[in-house]
Amino acid sequence: MALLVVVSAGVVLKTANAKVGLSSLRSDNVGQGQVGHHARAPFPVLRFLGHRHGWEYAIVWxxxxxxxxxxILGVSVSAAAGWAKEAPPPEKYLDGNSLKVAYYYNHIYGNTAVKYTDETGEFQDLITWNQLSDLARSYLNNTDWDETPLNAALLKMPMKDDVFMKKLKSAYPF
Incomplete structure (x- = not known):
């Protein structure tokens, strides 16, 4: 099982399970008994050209x-190029049953990303994919979030039905 969490506007987020008020936005079985939970949030555009929405995320396996x-068996975070994966995750990035991640601007690649952090942050409430209304899920699936003049990285909104499992499989840290 994996829990994906997305970070917003420079705020350090900690993810946790539903016991402490945070639940995954979407989850599915990936293999070998692990389930991937995936949460996401759009980030503000920090560039003139490129992708319109910055979809940054972390997955907790x-x-x-x-x-x-x-x-927690492993963790994966979206990076400037691919994924940063840890299995098992280093203790300094955990707070009990929570992964600590930070949203930041990568000056080398000129983009935003998520990274592991040892800093303490705040818990953020999330809702599950199934808690969204049919209309909201349809809107997220059918809106063209990805069409921009220079989407060189071919970024895709990660919660779309045809993208979700691909993201989980590519982030698999084992």
Whole structure:
């Protein structure tokens, strides 16, 4: 099981399971008993050209979907080029059952990204994909979030039905 969390506007986020008020936006079985939970949020555009929406995210890989009794097996965060993956995650990036990540501007690549952090942040509430209305899910799936003049990285909105499992599989840290 994996929990994907997205970071917003420079705020350090910590992800946690539903026991402490944070639940995944979307999840699915990936393989070998792990389930991937994926959360996301759009970020402000920081460039004149390129992708219109910055979809940054972190995935927390758990041994079982039970929020009250699960173990973090690995973590993956979207990076400037691909993924940063850790299995098992270093203790300094964890706070109990929470992964600590930060949103930042990467001056080398000229883009935004998510990175692991040892700083303490705030918990952010998320809702599950199934808690969204049918209209909201349809809007997220059918809006062309990706069409821009210079989308060189071919970024795709990660919660779309045809993109979600591809993101989980490419982020698999084991």
């Amino acid at each position: 758990l041994d079982k979907p039970n929020a009250d009794n699960s173990t």
